[in-house]
């Protein structure tokens with residue numbers, strides 16, 4: 001019944017548990033494993049293996065080079081639109097390809113191109129690659145880089161662009177995309193959102209919030225597979241002026257004209273670079289089928305329920321400190337001495353999460369395949385291991 005308290009911990013539910021669409025049977029999770037690392041590598045939807053057989057045997061094996069004109073060439077845009085639906089982007093504004101790091105570079109270089117402003121502000125708690133790339137952009141462009149926490153960005157009219165994460169990879173904290181985007185725009189700065197830990201977690205409204213650029217990976221909550229291509233969002237109104245710093249032939253307006261000079265495609269295609277990794281891309285395409293009928297608002301409620309349940313159980317059964325704030329993504333992080341040894345033991349006992357140095361255990365809750373029972377059992381095993 002909607003709103004009924006969970007029997008194990010008294011946490012009130014907001015979604016009718018009988019109606020939830022847990023799709024665990026669609027995923028290849030071994031018996032006896034509680035998989036709480038979808039925030040790092042999402043589980044494999046079962047049908048992906050079969051689809052990849054078809055891709056390799058038929059599309060590559062039989063159709064050979066013809067497959068490029070039978071769907072491969074446009075795959076980055078087509079699959080980009082599928083991702084776009086999950087992040088509030090109307091068609092024609094997202095392409096998949098390259099890694100997140102490369103897309104951070106494209107978005108930041110695009111954002112600072114031609115600016116007379118002097119600084120790039122980077123979320124100081126960000127996943128390191130974003131900071132490293134921002135440093136490269138700063139040294140290539142001569143802008144200064146300043147680290148700041150999203151709670152105190154201190155933006156000024158010197159700020160050209162702010163690079164932010166919607167969900168913090170370490171703590172699971174959820175940043176307020178609307179308020180922070182408005183804050184950046186209030187001083188005339190642009191904003192690049194890293195959605196690695198939020199795509200597939202909650203409804204995102206890139207178009208409605210007027211976000212300038214967004215990037216993210218697809219191998220976490222979207223279950224695209226190890227190293228699956230990342231995505232970049234460039235809204236329609238910015239495309240004509242967006243200058244991709246990596247002017248590869250895939251972004252050319254006439255790639256097969258083999259012209260010697262680069263002229264970008266007028267639309268989102270200009271965010272492409274080189275030949276796409278078709279096998280990875282089509283594995284992602286298959287994995288996205290699972291999302292076709294997912295209601296992101298309902299999924300969000302489930303994510304909140306699962307994380308509340310796990311948090312309550314950890315607080316009841318252990319002395320460990322949960323560092324994830326109330327406003328969160330689908331992750332609970334726990335401070336724990338000997339985090340590596342504890343996680344190794346949890347994994348040996350079938351509870352798979354991960355750890356980040358020096359002392360943080362991370363547990364990701366992907367509502368498509370994690371159940372209440374998983375959350376409760378995982379907390380019990382954590383208590384046994386840390387007793």
Ligand SMILES: Cc1ncc(COP(=O)(O)O)c(C=O)c1O
Pocket residue numbers: 099100101102126127129130165169194196197217230
């Ligand atoms: C917030 C964030 N950005 C970027 C990355 C990784 O970038 P890439 O896909 O280029 O390895 C991660 C990986 O976990 C991440 O958590």
